[in-house]
Amino acid sequence: MKLAVWTYEGPPHVGALRVATAMKGLHYVLHAPQGDTYADLLFTMIERRDHRPPVTYTTFQARDLGADTANLFKTACQAAYDRFQPQAMIVGASCTAELIQDDPGGMAETMGLPVPVIPLELPSYQRKENFGADETLFQIIRHLARPMERTAHLSCNLIGPTALGFRHRDDITEVTALLEDMGISVNVAAPYGASPEDITRLGAAHFNVLMYPETGESSCRWMERELGQPFTKTVPLGVGATRDFVNEVAGLAGVKPRLDTSRLRLPWYAASVDSTYLTGKRVFLFGDGTHVAAAARIARDEMGFEVVGLGCYNREMARPIRALAKEYGVEALITDDYLEVERAIEDLAVELILGTQMERHIAKRLGIPCAVISAPVHVQDFPARYAPQMGIEGANVIFDTWVHPLVMGLEEHLLHMFRDDFEFHDAAGPSHHGGHAAPPPPDEPEPRQESAEVIWLADAEKELKKIPFFVRGKARRNTELFAADRGEKVISIETLYEAKAHYAR
Template identity: 60%
Template sequence: MQLTLWTYEGPPHVGAMRIATSMTGVHYVLHAPQGDTYADLLFTMIERRDRRPPVTYTTFQARDLGGDTANLVITAITDAYERFKPQAMLVGESCTAELIQDQPGSLAMGLKLPVPVVPLDLPSYSKKENWGASETFYHLVRTMVGTRTAPVVRAPLEGRRPKANILGPTALGFRCRDDVREVRALLESVGVEVHVVAPWGASPADLVRLPEADFNVSLYPEISQTTAGWLQRTHGMPYVKTVPIGVGATREFLREVGAIAGVDVTAAIDAGATRLPWYSRSVDSTYLTGKRVYIFGDGTHVISAARMAKEELGFHVVGMGTYAREMARDVRAAATAMGLDALISDDYLEVEKAIGESAPELVLGTQMERHIAKRLGVPCAVISGPFHVQDVPARHSPQMGWEGSNVIFDAWVHPLMMGLEEHLLHMFREDFEFHGDAAPSHLHAPARAEATTTGESAPESAPESAPESATEVAVTAVAAPVVAAPVVAAKVVAEEAPVWTAAGEKELGKIPFFVRGKARRNTEKFAVAQGISQITVDTLYEAKAHYGK
């Protein structure tokens, strides 16, 4: 067990909540204590949903543990069915209730309700949220497809439009709402009809119709891979594996759709409306070439972001990783292709250490990487869940398809451009014309207060304020040696921690803030290697020349 203040994924029952909340006509009964009843906040506050998630809790308390908690489960299931009249029910337990071993799924099956009941066995202490969502979706699809009374008979493709299911988008997924709209438009642009989108917006009756389509699109492998694989094995439905994030991936996606559906996608690829390739060919893009970027998040978005950063924006990927162990193999393969070792960890402290050591100029990650980047003074863009409410925009803001490429371009490039602007402001903050007290350049210089009151001109520079009392003088005199002591100690251990001179620090301040940390570390490392005790301006430039070879 590990005590932490941040987790990238919740327990698996949160994944089950995401599936239930994504759909209509489904209700989830969760055997859980009062402290685990936080689903409303997850979906209404973070995702800004206009309705509460369809979850009923047993909410047992400490005093109930001495009695029959199983009876609470039966009562909650019965009441939920009578009140909400769902088309299907999910029944599971939270990580706390798992310790009681009440087996709520078995209790629900024994009630013989007139609707399909899906018991969920989600081990909370070995699996996490995305796995729980994947398993819940898989078992729900298997249960509903199993209620079909007639076999699936598909008409030949000749003379009709191919049909496709879009699998994987869920509540609390990163930009899922907008991605569905974009991918639907991509499919329709090549003459493919979207049959069912699931679990997003689907009902149990829609899941029954899944096998009637000709093929599936696995949009988010963390959620849909297991279900898509089962539909392929059981019902002979091939599925599209390419995730259309980025211009190149969108073209590959359309080609794969064309190969499976037997349609010509050339016109759709040629008509792709995105401004990213134009910028990549422009002179301005040379500013971005070679920018060091570190990528961390869920497997799907990390792999796609790494490819897009390298091939379409000319960034230099210096590190990548994921917290999702189910996607570890794919992320490792993508990292190996770039000559990197992937970081597979859900410990944010390990991630922060890796980011600091790689000295990136841009971080692409989750909400936690945004905090890490802020501490390190590095620009950041969020590309994956978990995310903040500010990453659920009211506007259309996809990650997939042609428009998704435009959105990603803006999200990644603008922090770098603003970084340059902020550096210029820092550079000129002491300039006689642009310092903080200077009036705007389009206005006349303001008259000094002294001149207006006494008619005398103010001195060019005011002396440093003198101490106001003898006590302050005494405190200053006593404090001075104390401040100097660490400097002397630092000189004694100069080989481990060289001391920066005032001129060296001033010159370091002229380096853009988003690479200043890297310059400081490299210079200090160079000074230690050369046995230099004080870092001067010359040392700074010698280190730059050394590491620039």
């Protein structure tokens, strides 16, 4: 196993936890050692849920390994049913418990519990969290859903939203409104907010809306095959994708497409005078495959950015992301190593990062503006307010979320550039005091920056600091390359200007 300070995905049983926690009336019995219960914190602390995940752990300890851990599991399973009285149960093992091969599914089957008990076989050492969520939802639907008569009114199911998902709660509301505008009701949203009883009614819908392929595609493919329900392929993230989604749904449902754009602000904002200075910004995208693919289209076609790099951490999406990268003329980065991502960002000299919580940390270290577009995320990405990513309002939220780091970055650059001004230096008082502000501190010689190859003179180093922080590293490297090509060991302010003119040609 690979140990890391950061990880984009947990083991697959965390994906199962995301499904179980999203549902009502379902209980998860997890064969796991003491210590694996850390997963509870992901939901109560990060997602700020008002209740514990519906999970019972066996929490065996080292001393139990010489005894009957199988009986320990059965006892925990019976106690969970007696206490919570769920409509259905799922059972499985954590990555550590998988090693002792107790077969939770087989043991639970022999107990004769009066509710459906669904075993989960999640290969902890080959697959990860998104696979675990996808497989768990698939097994629940496969065991409980059956063909049935369609609803009298045109309806669909929303498939894929889970607990700990990036804005899944609000995306459900936004997509539901899009569908209702076309006269289509939502039969069941699963797993978020659904019960096992709701899952048995999935077959009544006329078609399925696949909201997040990472966590719902296996289920949609099974329902297409077994229940005769087609499913949507377009994820409504961004203005263009939302229009495409509405047209696709209209085609599946046999109705006229209808999209109320009265609340849409992104196109106007993106074309406004205040936004034109953002045109052509170099953007790097990284996250789960679905959000990266959608964000690339928004960045290039709707915001006017230049996509200089993109990638994803979930290898199940590697093929479509590689194909997309080829379309954008860049090389896809498929990795779960955040250090590789950081190196790519530095090499590309980007001006904006669109990524996960991990890229937010990388951006802070490199001094580059960043907006989060995908899980894994932290507490600040579970806002109390309504903040969807999908649909019309989602497009507005995306514009705000992406542009604000750039605007704040510009403000920070201006403050830094004018830091020696008599009104803005660190020792100055509030500017509204006018002539009574404190005098600027005495000038001190700037230390010269030296490396094994070049020496930066003080005036050149001072001028370099006037360049915006998010491209300053590239300017330094270009100037040093320019000087090296000319055989110069000392970089003066003249060298800096000459390098700038050279690379501007």
